[in-house]
Amino acid sequence: MQDGAVQSGASPHPLPQKISVTLIVNGIERRLSVLPWVSLLDTLRDHLDLTGTKKGCDHGQCGACTVLVDGRRINSCLTLAVMRDGAHVTTVEGLATDGALDPLQQAFIDHDAFQCGYCTPGQICSGVGLIAEGRAKSADEIREAMSGNICRCGAYPNIVAAVQQAMGTRP
Amino acid sequence: MIPFQYTKANDVTDAVRLIAANGGAKFIAGGTNLLDLMKDNVERPTTLIDISRLPLTSVEETASGGLRIGALVPNADLAWHPLIEKRYPLLASAIMAGASQQLRNMASTGGNLLQRTRCAYFYDTATPCNKRQPGSGCSALNGVSRGHAILGASASCIATHPSDMCVALAALDATVHVTGPTGARVIPFADFHRLPGDTPHVDTNLGPDEIITAIEVPAKGFAANHSYLKIRDRMSYAFALVSVAAALELKDGTIQEARLALGGVAHKPWRDVAAEGALRGRPAEEASFARAADLLLRDARPQAHNGFKVDLARRAIIRTLSQAAHGTPQSQSNKTIQ
Numbered sequence: 001m002q003d004g005a006v007q008s009g010a011s012p013h014p015l016p017q018k019i020s021v022t023l024i025v026n027g028i029e030r031r032l033s034v035l036p037w038v039s040l041l042d043t044l045r046d047h048l049d050l051t052g053t054k055k056g057c058d059h060g061q062c063g064a065c066t067v068l069v070d071g072r073r074i075n076s077c078l079t080l081a082v083m084r085d086g087a088h089v090t091t092v093e094g095l096a097t098d099g100a101l102d103p104l105q106q107a108f109i110d111h112d113a114f115q116c117g118y119c120t121p122g123q124i125c126s127g128v129g130l131i132a133e134g135r136a137k138s139a140d141e142i143r144e145a146m147s148g149n150i151c152r153c154g155a156y157p158n159i160v161a162a163v164q165q166a167m168g169t170r171p
Numbered sequence: 172m173i174p175f176q177y178t179k180a181n182d183v184t185d186a187v188r189l190i191a192a193n194g195g196a197k198f199i200a201g202g203t204n205l206l207d208l209m210k211d212n213v214e215r216p217t218t219l220i221d222i223s224r225l226p227l228t229s230v231e232e233t234a235s236g237g238l239r240i241g242a243l244v245p246n247a248d249l250a251w252h253p254l255i256e257k258r259y260p261l262l263a264s265a266i267m268a269g270a271s272q273q274l275r276n277m278a279s280t281g282g283n284l285l286q287r288t289r290c291a292y293f294y295d296t297a298t299p300c301n302k303r304q305p306g307s308g309c310s311a312l313n314g315v316s317r318g319h320a321i322l323g324a325s326a327s328c329i330a331t332h333p334s335d336m337c338v339a340l341a342a343l344d345a346t347v348h349v350t351g352p353t354g355a356r357v358i359p360f361a362d363f364h365r366l367p368g369d370t371p372h373v374d375t376n377l378g379p380d381e382i383i384t385a386i387e388v389p390a391k392g393f394a395a396n397h398s399y400l401k402i403r404d405r406m407s408y409a410f411a412l413v414s415v416a417a418a419l420e421l422k423d424g425t426i427q428e429a430r431l432a433l434g435g436v437a438h439k440p441w442r443d444v445a446a447e448g449a450l451r452g453r454p455a456e457e458a459s460f461a462r463a464a465d466l467l468l469r470d471a472r473p474q475a476h477n478g479f480k481v482d483l484a485r486r487a488i489i490r491t492l493s494q495a496a497h498g499t500p501q502s503q504s505n506k507t508i509q
Contacts, residue, residue: 063273
């Protein structure tokens, strides 16, 4: 296949065409033309060169692809770019303001909340979403609300501490 | 994933027209289960009809004192809706017991009802599966059956329904509002999902050209005495081995009305009205709960690897009814089972 084009002859159906999509990614309007089956994750990584968002399982089980869409945390591997026309997407690259890290990014550094770092962009986007939800407060609640983000290195206690710091429940 | 066409429905009528005109089409809303299955080539729609922008996102009070929940209300929004938290905490709790926050933010109410089994053989296109490919056989029957059904299974399929939300909706006696080419109809929750029989590829009684528009829960929410207990291999973000939704109406320690439904044990949310009837008029104490559990499990038939589920279900039923009776519902964040 070339440039995502579909091989002819296999299907009696007309070949899918690329579809125009506008995404506001980290505050910048991006106009794209994508095939229907391209996930938001692949759009970010392959079409917009925003490789901070990671592809782990690609099945919604690991949370490495977590981004914020219209302020809510979702698995970007399980949504199609064409379904998100007009959406505001925030990735880990968009969390810092004028070079100053988001409080949760700083808290991850302060608490050494990662080892290999592969899950970290998803953990941080998930944590930012969690704090915005305003629901989880206790360590138990944070653990439960972060259960969609797997850390194979096992930095969980430090991640909980980082979220608590950013939430202001801990000095 | 095979190539597919993508189109958006403008309204419910348009959605029904589009699905009726496209034999290989499927609706997509949250997409969390459908896209997962498409990536594994288990689902192979030739067209996706995007219904995610249809105006089915409200939660409204009904004339009879219940709530009408739009089919596109995200699971997370439903669990945290003030009216659901206050009047139907059993439903809120069951939703929070399932999936992750990211998935609950995406998944729709209607889609939750339509999710497919997580049987590993259903997902594995290299193995026979009557649900995926009718007539090919059931690999689970002679395979690893630890997570499979103990009630209502057939020689064709021993898969379980994966939803937590649906177990609470079954207990609450919800109804499913659907629209098709000939108009709208209402399906009682107990009739929505099917047992496998010899047609396990048909999960529900929703017509191929019908769309779910709303779920309605009746006035009675059992807010004072309820609990949802989910037992699984890890403490969060895993499907149930056994889950129990219990709701009681009590008067001076006597059960006036009871609701009891189980997840993880059958091809559909397993509500047993006979077990509920056996609780009515009885004291809200362990002996009554044990009797109801034995009644509910009277026809339990474990598979090769899940004999433990029968005893687990019995104990979980007793514990959940006890939590409901004491007004101490299971927390979904603190995992200690009181």
